[in-house]
Amino acid sequence: MHVAALREEVAVAPAPEASGMARLLTCGSVDDGKSTLIGRLLWDSAAVAEDQRAAVMHASQNRLLNGEKVDFSLLLDGLQAEREQGITIDIAWRYFETPRRRFVIIDAPGHEQYTRNMATGASHADVAILLVDARHGVKRQTRRHAAICDLVGIKRVVLAVNKMDLIDWSEATFRAIEAEFRALAQSFGFIEIVAIPVAALPGDNVVRRSAAMPWYGGPTLLDHLEALDVSTERRDAPFRMPVQLVLRHGDFRGYAGTVASGCIRPGDRLVDARSGLGASVRRITAMDGNLAVAAKGDAVAIELDTDLDISRGAVLSEVQRRPINADVLEARLVWLAETPFDPEAGYLLRTATDLTPVTSMSISALIDFETLASAPAHACAANDIADCRVLLGRPTSLDLFSHLPATGCFVLVSAVDGTTVAGGVITWAQAGASAVGDNVFVLDRELLARGLCSDLGDSPADLAEFHRRAQEAAILLRSVGIPVLIEI
Amino acid sequence: MTAPVSHLKLLEAESIHIFREAAAQFRAPVLLYSIGKDSTVLLHLARKAFWPAKPPFPLLHIDTTWKFRDMITFRDRTVREFGLDLIVHTNHDGLSRGINPFDHPPSVYTDIMKTQALRAALDAGGFDAAFGGARRDEEASRAKERVFSFRAAGHRWEPRRQRPEMWTLLNGRLGKGETVRVFPLSNWTEGDVWRYIALEKIDVVPLYFAAPRPVVTRDGQLIMVDDERIKLEPGEKPELRKIRFRTLGCWPLTAAVESDASEIDAVVEEVLRAKYSERAGRLIDHDQAGAMEMKKREGYF
Numbered sequence: 013m014h015v016a017a018l019r020e021e022v023a024v025a026p027a028p029e030a031s032g033m034a035r036l037l038t039c040g041s042v043d044d045g046k047s048t049l050i051g052r053l054l055w056d057s058a059a060v061a062e063d064q065r066a067a068v069m070h071a072s073q074n075r076l077l078n079g080e081k082v083d084f085s086l087l088l089d090g091l092q093a094e095r096e097q098g099i100t101i102d103i104a105w106r107y108f109e110t111p112r113r114r115f116v117i118i119d120a121p122g123h124e125q126y127t128r129n130m131a132t133g134a135s136h137a138d139v140a141i142l143l144v145d146a147r148h149g150v151k152r153q154t155r156r157h158a159a160i161c162d163l164v165g166i167k168r169v170v171l172a173v174n175k176m177d178l179i180d181w182s183e184a185t186f187r188a189i190e191a192e193f194r195a196l197a198q199s200f201g202f203i204e205i206v207a208i209p210v211a212a213l214p215g216d217n218v219v220r221r222s223a224a225m226p227w228y229g230g231p232t233l234l235d236h237l238e239a240l241d242v243s244t245e246r247r248d249a250p251f252r253m254p255v256q257l258v259l260r261h262g263d264f265r266g267y268a269g270t271v272a273s274g275c276i277r278p279g280d281r282l283v284d285a286r287s288g289l290g291a292s293v294r295r296i297t298a299m300d301g302n303l304a305v306a307a308k309g310d311a312v313a314i315e316l317d318t319d320l321d322i323s324r325g326a327v328l329s330e331v332q333r334r335p336i337n338a339d340v341l342e343a344r345l346v347w348l349a350e351t352p353f354d355p356e357a358g359y360l361l362r363t364a365t366d367l368t369p370v371t372s373m374s375i376s377a378l379i380d381f382e383t384l385a386s387a388p389a390h391a392c393a394a395n396d397i398a399d400c401r402v403l404l405g406r407p408t409s410l411d412l413f414s415h416l417p418a419t420g421c422f423v424l425v426s427a428v429d430g431t432t433v434a435g436g437v438i439t440w441a442q443a444g445a446s447a448v449g450d451n452v453f454v455l456d457r458e459l460l461a462r463g464l465c466s467d468l469g470d471s472p473a474d475l476a477e478f479h480r481r482a483q484e485a486a487i488l489l490r491s492v493g494i495p496v497l498i499e500i
Numbered sequence: 501m502t503a504p505v506s507h508l509k510l511l512e513a514e515s516i517h518i519f520r521e522a523a524a525q526f527r528a529p530v531l532l533y534s535i536g537k538d539s540t541v542l543l544h545l546a547r548k549a550f551w552p553a554k555p556p557f558p559l560l561h562i563d564t565t566w567k568f569r570d571m572i573t574f575r576d577r578t579v580r581e582f583g584l585d586l587i588v589h590t591n592h593d594g595l596s597r598g599i600n601p602f603d604h605p606p607s608v609y610t611d612i613m614k615t616q617a618l619r620a621a622l623d624a625g626g627f628d629a630a631f632g633g634a635r636r637d638e639e640a641s642r643a644k645e646r647v648f649s650f651r652a653a654g655h656r657w658e659p660r661r662q663r664p665e666m667w668t669l670l671n672g673r674l675g676k677g678e679t680v681r682v683f684p685l686s687n688w689t690e691g692d693v694w695r696y697i698a699l700e701k702i703d704v705v706p707l708y709f710a711a712p713r714p715v716v717t718r719d720g721q722l723i724m725v726d727d728e729r730i731k732l733e734p735g736e737k738p739e740l741r742k743i744r745f746r747t748l749g750c751w752p753l754t755a756a757v758e759s760d761a762s763e764i765d766a767v768v769e770e771v772l773r774a775k776y777s778e779r780a781g782r783l784i785d786h787d788q789a790g791a792m793e794m795k796k797r798e799g800y801f
Contacts, residue, residue: 032506102659104643105636107689114507116687128664135666164666256520261553268549270517270668299551311516311549324524348664362671365524421667430673435666476676 034242035116037134037166039157040143045174049143049212050106050117051084056219057110057234084212103133112238122153127381127395131160131346131435135421138242139168141233142193146179146209149189152382155196159381162200163344163397163437165417167244169197169205172233176225177211183227199384201414203244208233244417245308249273250333251282252411252419253306254364255326259313266297266313267328272364272418274330275307282316284326285334285409291316308418325366327409327419335409335419338441342401344379345424345436352393353434356490358427358483358498361404364419369405369427371452371495376401400436405452405497407444413437427498428483453489455482457500508696512545515684517668518647519549519631522682523556525672526629529682530622533559533586535571536748537704538633538685540578541693544702545684546631547582558585560621560630564613565590566601566750568726574705589621601752602731609753619655628674631682637689647686653677690746694768707745708767710759714738721755746771 040046055065068083106117120126120133134140140161144154161169171193179185190207197205208217209228216222219234231239251274259266276282276293283290295315296303306312314328327335347353359370378389379397392398413420417437424434461468464481468474478500486496522529531546533539546555561575579586591599594612601609622630636643646662648670663671672680685693697704714725716736723730725738730752732738743756744767761767 032504032508033510102644102662105687106643107637107687109504109689109691112504114504114692132664132666256517257524259550259553264552268520270513297552299548309510309513311513311520313551360673362669364669365521367673418667421669423666423669423671425671425673429675430671430678431675432663432665432671435664435669480676 033114033116034237034240035118035136035138036237037118037120037137037140037161038143039120039130039134039140039161040122040172040174044122044143044145045212046119046122046143048084049141049172049174049210049218050119052212052215052218053117053234054106054108055084056215057108103129110234110238115237122157124153124156125395127156127160127397128346128348130157131164132348134161134166135164135435137161137166138244139170139237139240140166141170141172143172143174144189144193146173146175146182146185146189149185150192150196154193155384156381158193158197158200158202159379159384160346160397162202163346164435165244165413165421165437167201167203168240168242169202170233170236171205171207173207173209174212176209176216176222177214181209181222181224183209183225186228206230206236208236245273249308249416251276251280251328251330252335252416253312253314253328254366254409254419255322255324255328256365257324258322264297264315265319266315267322267326268311268313269328269365270311271306271308272327273308273416275305276314276330277305278302281331282314282328283331283334284320284322285329285337286326286407287320287322289320289322290331291318291320293317325368325408327364327366329409335411335416336441337407337443338410339404339407339443340402341404341410341438341441342376342399343422343436343438344397344399345434347392347394347396347398347434349426349431349433350394351426351433353391353398355390356487358486358490358496359433360425360427361402361408362423362425362432363408363410363421366408367425368408369497369499370402370424371405371497372403372490374401375399399439403495405499410438410441412439412441414439427486428480452495452497454497454499455486455489460485460500505695505699508692508699511688511692512548512696514668514687515545516549518670518682518684518686519546519555521670522629522631522648522672522680523550525670526674526680528625528627529557529629529631530560530587530625530627531555531557531631532618532633533561533575534633534749535561535567535575535705536633537693537697537708538635540702540704541688541696542631542633542685543578543582543584544700554583557631558587558625560587560589560625560627562614562617562621563588563590564617564750565595566613566729566752568705568707568724568748568751568754570707571705571748574703578703587621587625589617589624591617591620600729601750602729606753609750613750622655622679627679629672629680629682631684633685634681634683635685635688635690635693645683645686647683648672649681649683650675651679651681655679690774691768691772694764694771698764698768705748707748709764710742710744710762710766712740713743713756715741715743715756722758724751724754724756726751746774 104119108115118133118137120130173186173189186209210217217232221232252272253269255267256269259268278293280293294317296306297313361368375390375392375398377386377399379386381397411419420438423432426433465478468478482498489496591613599612646665715722716738744759745756761770
């Protein structure tokens with residue numbers, strides 16, 4: 013195919029949306045045959061280069077396999093430590109394409125001790141392929157995987173019932189598993205569930221239609237993935253663009269960001285929810301020329317007719333349906349760090365582009381993702397799913413995750429070492445409930461510079477030490493029950 | 501054969517987002533510019549991300565003195581054309597010790613002239629973030645790489661200490677002694693890079709296009725004779741063959757492929773039909789099992 017033709021294809025494409033790419037999360041455990049399924053998908057759709065094929069064939073011979081000729085999982089296991097342990101502990105990204113679509117495979121581990129890895133991988137996916145072993149059907153783990161997918165906002169699910177060859181291609185068993193899954197999935201917000209009977213090792217219904225299951229009239233896994241609609245946005249979604257930075261060049265002053273939802277055109281009114289200031293869009297600029305419209309996913313710069321004096325962290329939105337200018341929120345989160353939650357430690361709330369100090373935070377419940385029951389709790393640690401309440405040192409613009417995912421999610425950052433300790437979705441938020449008042453002790457630069465940090469100068473090392481002391485002082489104050497806000 | 505292209509706009513937007521996130525969060529970023537097709541796309545995206553302003557960071561090229569001559573010409577022209585700041589760093593100590601790709605094993609040569617040189621240049625510049633053109637589809641250990649890849653003091657990459665990245669939230673808050681490598685092309689494939697070059701009409705080093713060039717065959721690999729420093733074996737004689745490169749690095753370590761693809765459309769088509777993965781032409785990766793992972797741990801890219 014010639015490039016001239018490629019360009020034509022672009023020109024006639026209906027919209028520059030995500031339709032050209034689908035991000036697939038594969039979940040299931042090693043025993044369910046997940047690596048084999050992905051390997052088979054890559055192998056049969058010709059996404060494996062000859063030298064990789066040769067390497068896999070060669071390595072397969074070095075392993076003891078139950079009579080299998082090719083170990084497809086060798087295509088996937090990346091890091092040396094993992095190869096030695098024979099397990100997948102991190103997320104691996106794979107890319108392949110067919111004439112119809114470009115795919116990203118996000119391969120996340122299935123074991124319970126890797127819930128955090130799975131949640132992380134799932135947060136990037138358009139669709140989840142939930143793998144179950146036909147011999148064992150829906151397990152507690154399947155429910156947990158579905159719950160994690162739902163938590164991070166996945167709306168489409170494929171239930172791949174694998175190893176059909178080991179149950180004599182039984183339609184009755186397949187239907188029973190499908191029915192059981194559909195029943196349990198009612199607790200979640202999925203908009204589409206498709207069940208497909210497959211046998212990954214021999215390759216039935218992965219890419220090649222199975223001759224062994226004439227009773228199945230649906231698509232093969234690849235057919236379904238190629239045709240899948242991955243858009244999730246409602247037609248009338250309100251406009252949001254979190255400002256990443258302000259671009260200045262001569263007289264030009266543009267607010268740069270990626271549109272998180274909705275769309276905007278020159279002349280439209282915008283507002284910064286935090287300051288309440290409004291302006292009209294003068295131009296939407298890009299290196300290729302000015303744009304007539306900017307929609308969800310577009311990385312643009314917006315020039316306004318009046319200077320709002322806003323910076324990174326502001327969310328430009330439409331005037332009518334604004335984000336919540338919140339300083340108290342409730343959220344469901346997955347704890348990612350090895351270090352457990354510590355109510356006295358300092359945390360920062362990282363939303364789309366804002367970083368807001370947390371003055372106090374508490375855990376209210378832990379969720380058992382296999383039974384979906386919640387139990388009151390005050391602590392949480394790695395791989396836990398918890399409900400929490402967060403008070404912020406100042407208001408920030410955000411939305412509820414169920415309403416607008418891109419401006420309703422966050423990660424929690426350790427104020428001490430900068431690590432990402434949790435990821436969460438906002439379930440409730442309110443303005444003015446916890447505004448910094450008499451009961452919050454503000455540790456500001458002047459106060460610290462006068463005493464505790466009077467020996468420090470302006471060098472990067474001294475500034476780092478300044479921050480470290482501020483955090484340590486805050487930890488001591490919080491430990492005796494004083495809410496603290498660091499403002500330096 | 502058809503080739504999807506509608507996802508390229510999505511990849512472009514994602515990369516621009518990453519550039520802006522890094523520029524907003526890090527004090528002193530730098531763009532690692534290696535002159536190849538990935539660096540070229542990286543630079544194009546950087547220009548888009550900050551347009552009409554220039555990218556708010558300099559380019560850094562680690563020059564081993566063994567790059568193809570066409571690459572250096574292209575580099576200097578690009579920098580001039582776009583009015584960019586370029587830092588060129590060479591490990592002069594290694595050079596004076598006579599370290600070269602013919603007499604030393606690829607792992608030793610790469611460590612001294614590339615990895616050590618890169619670490620020294622980053623330290624000398626006080627950079628806390630370095631943009632690189634690495635893609636996750638290149639090699640198995642890169643398939644698990646983050647977009648913000650944190651490096652402990654000494655630029656060490658510890659796979660187990662990488663930060664989880666959820667949604668499009670990129671946390672750039674550095675811990676003590678930490679620096680970060682930023683990979684805006686993480687989700688691109690080689691096919692995407694070439695289709696994007698065609699779509700955006702981006703200029704690349706001419707070596708990517710087939711032309712008659714002098715080569716010798718060593719261990720089944722075609723090595724181009726780019727200057728007189730090559731040490732010909734007895735009976736070895738350069739011959740003219742129509743070749744091009746899928747990847748560019750130090751010329752004694754970069755194998756060519758025979759090809760008739762002399763313009764962009766033909767290259768795109770050839771890449772999309774390729775039977776061999778891209779890094780098969782890079783001699784340094786074949787040195788030992790898990791070679792790339794070892795190099796990464798030591799601070800190579």
